[in-house]
Amino acid sequence: MNVLQLIEALHRLPPQATVLLEGDAGYSPLGAVELFxxxxxxxxxxxxxxxxxxx
Structure with a gap:
């Protein structure tokens, strides 16, 4: 997935929804977005x- 695809997917979601990241230990809220x-x-x-x- 690239940034444009991510933005398009996010536009289809409720703007007040919390963004969570799934990991081995469960779910964590999104804390930061960083460009590498x-x-x-x-x-x-x-x-x-x-x-x-x-x-």
Whole structure:
């Protein structure tokens, strides 16, 4: 999935919905979106990071 496909998918969802990331330990709220540019001819990547705030 690329950024445009992600944006299109998100536009179809309720704007008040919480975004969760699924992982081995369950679900975590989305905490940050970061652009990673590896260089060397590699494509840019978007990293979705979980919210690490303690419960």
């Amino acid at each position: 540019s590896p260089g060397g001819g590699q494509p840019d990547e978007v990293l979705l990071q979980p919210d690490m705030t303690p419960d």
